[in-house]
Amino acid sequence: MHIPPVHIEYPDWVESLVDWERGYASDEERMRLAIDLSRENVVRGTGGPFGAAIFESDTGKLVAVGMNSVVRLNNCTLHGEMVAFMMAQSRLGCFSLRSDDGPAHELVTSCEPCAMCLGATLWSGVRRVVCGAHRDDARRLDFDEGPVFPESHQYLEARGIRIVHGVLRAEANEVLELYRARKGTIYNG
Amino acid sequence: MHIPPVHIEYPDWVESLVDWERGYASDEERMRLAIDLSRENVVRGTGGPFGAAIFESDTGKLVAVGMNSVVRLNNCTLHGEMVAFMMAQSRLGCFSLRSDDGPAHELVTSCEPCAMCLGATLWSGVRRVVCGAHRDDARRLDFDEGPVFPESHQYLEARGIRIVHGVLRAEANEVLELYRARKGTIYNG
Numbered sequence: 001m002h003i004p005p006v007h008i009e010y011p012d013w014v015e016s017l018v019d020w021e022r023g024y025a026s027d028e029e030r031m032r033l034a035i036d037l038s039r040e041n042v043v044r045g046t047g048g049p050f051g052a053a054i055f056e057s058d059t060g061k062l063v064a065v066g067m068n069s070v071v072r073l074n075n076c077t078l079h080g081e082m083v084a085f086m087m088a089q090s091r092l093g094c095f096s097l098r099s100d101d102g103p104a105h106e107l108v109t110s111c112e113p114c115a116m117c118l119g120a121t122l123w124s125g126v127r128r129v130v131c132g133a134h135r136d137d138a139r140r141l142d143f144d145e146g147p148v149f150p151e152s153h154q155y156l157e158a159r160g161i162r163i164v165h166g167v168l169r170a171e172a173n174e175v176l177e178l179y180r181a182r183k184g185t186i187y188n189g
Numbered sequence: 190m191h192i193p194p195v196h197i198e199y200p201d202w203v204e205s206l207v208d209w210e211r212g213y214a215s216d217e218e219r220m221r222l223a224i225d226l227s228r229e230n231v232v233r234g235t236g237g238p239f240g241a242a243i244f245e246s247d248t249g250k251l252v253a254v255g256m257n258s259v260v261r262l263n264n265c266t267l268h269g270e271m272v273a274f275m276m277a278q279s280r281l282g283c284f285s286l287r288s289d290d291g292p293a294h295e296l297v298t299s300c301e302p303c304a305m306c307l308g309a310t311l312w313s314g315v316r317r318v319v320c321g322a323h324r325d326d327a328r329r330l331d332f333d334e335g336p337v338f339p340e341s342h343q344y345l346e347a348r349g350i351r352i353v354h355g356v357l358r359a360e361a362n363e364v365l366e367l368y369r370a371r372k373g374t375i376y377n378g
Contacts, residue, residue: 001209003253003280006197020190064192074284075275076312077266086264091192095263095376116308119335123265123305123376146308147344155336187284187312 008073008086011046014065023060027130030055030108031168033065035132038080038110038175041067042184048143049179052080052109054088054097057128063097063105064088070187081109081117085124098125106130110172111138112165115146121156128162132172141176142186197262197275200235203254212249216319219244219297220357222254224321227269227299227364230256231373237332238368239269241298243277243286246317252286252294253277259376270298270306274313287314295319299361300327301354304335310345317351321361330365331375 017040024030030053037051048068055062066084070076084107089095097105106128107113112135113121121129135145153163206229213219219242226240237257244251255273259265273296278284286294295317296302301324302310310318324334342352 001204001207003199003276006195006275006279008195008197010192015190018190070284070312074278074282076278076284076314077271077275077309082266086195086266087192089263089265090195093263095259095265114308115341116305116312119303119305119308120266122333122335123259125265144311146311147338147341149336149338149340151338152304152336 006075008069008078008083010065011041011044011067011072013040013044013046018062018065020062024055024062025060027108027164027167030060031110031130031132031172033062034108034110035168035172035175037065037067038172039178042175042179042182047072048184048187049175050080050109050111052084052107054084054126055106055108056103057106058103064091071185076187077116079114079117081107081113082120085120096125098127104128110175111135112145115148115152118148118152118156121161122159127160128164130164130167132166132168133176134166134169137169137173137176141180195264197258197267197272199254200230200233200256200261202229202233202235207251207254209251213244213251214249216297216353216356219249220299220319220321220361222251223297223299224357224361224364226254226256227361228367231364231368231371235261237373237376238364239298239300241269241273241296243273243315244295244297245292246295247292253280260374265376266305268303268306270296270302271309274309285314287316293317299364300324301334304337304341307337307341307345310350311348316349317353319353319356321355321357322365323355323358326358326362326365330369
């Protein structure tokens with residue numbers, strides 16, 4: 001049986017949008033990149049209104065970015081956070097972003113992770129998660145977030161993953177509203 | 190920034206193990222394939238002790254298989270269920286396995302899905318999930334299953350996804366024990 005192999009690549013516009021060399025010092029600077037990715041994904045018509053990035057926590061070095069790619073690549077698992085994890089691990093050549101002697105990594109995402117992405121966060125090896133829009137912001141567009149409960153976040157916190165909410169929430173939410181105004185596909189209806 | 194694109198392909202042994210043409214009539218027949226995949230993955234040294242498959246529910250037609258590929262492909266998201274979803278969607282050329290006029294699909298997995306895979310189950314479009322080993326069986330090997338609660342399964346059931354537990358659990362568990370005896374990597378420690 002020949003099943004076409006799965007290839008995951010960025011859309012073309014990423015190289016013109018992303019400055020890979022600069023340091024991203026603050027949570028706000030890092031979040032602005034995630035939001036820029038989410039907006040560009042909508043404007044270019046390459047996916048849903050969600051962007052993410054992986055940074056070294058201490059240096060602010062950008063390791064990888066992600067953007068929702070579900071419809072573009074016909075793959076329900078390719079939320080922005082998932083693409084960011086996969087690309088970061090591809091770049092580092094390792095299935096975990098956590099190591100005893102390496103730098104700590106963090107996920108910055110333009111919207112709170114859904115159930116799938118929250119699970120993957122645990123497996124990814126990041127030690128910190130920074131969120132923009134609230135899950136209720138996404139739900140207003142009829143995006144379901146899946147079985148995420150207060151206990152879910154507590155479960156990650158108990159395993160040493162810090163979660164920060166609401167960084168530039170209003171800016172992140174503007175992109176969700178832009179997607180709604182353009183009548184973008186709600187693929188997790 | 191050049192990040193190597195992510196390629197997801199089956200290990201070589203899949204074509205010799207899997208009969209793509211026969212119909213898989215019962216839950217047990219379908220589960221036996223998932224368990225065979227999990228065992229072969231261990232014996233061949235290509236990943237963790239977890240296998241999965243996607244079938245058309247009514248006809249028993251096999252659409253795609255999956256096997257844990259986290260270590261082989263340096264990608265924390267590639268649990269057996271995730272590979273099965275991605276490959277099924279690649280084969281069908283669609284980001285959902287649910288359509289108004291097409292056949293209903295189901296996931297058969299050798300072990301209960303972790304938090305990530307349970308979230309992806311919701312997005313995948315399958316209408317039924319058949320599980321072999323219990324999550325406690327996996328936890329005995331120190332595999333963490335993440336934030337999955339009774340409410341998580343109820344959340345999926347409320348959205349029309351039926352979940353069946355414990356089909357050939359003892360056989361599925363034998364593969365977990367085989368992995369433990371071989372001192373396989375516990376990548377979600």
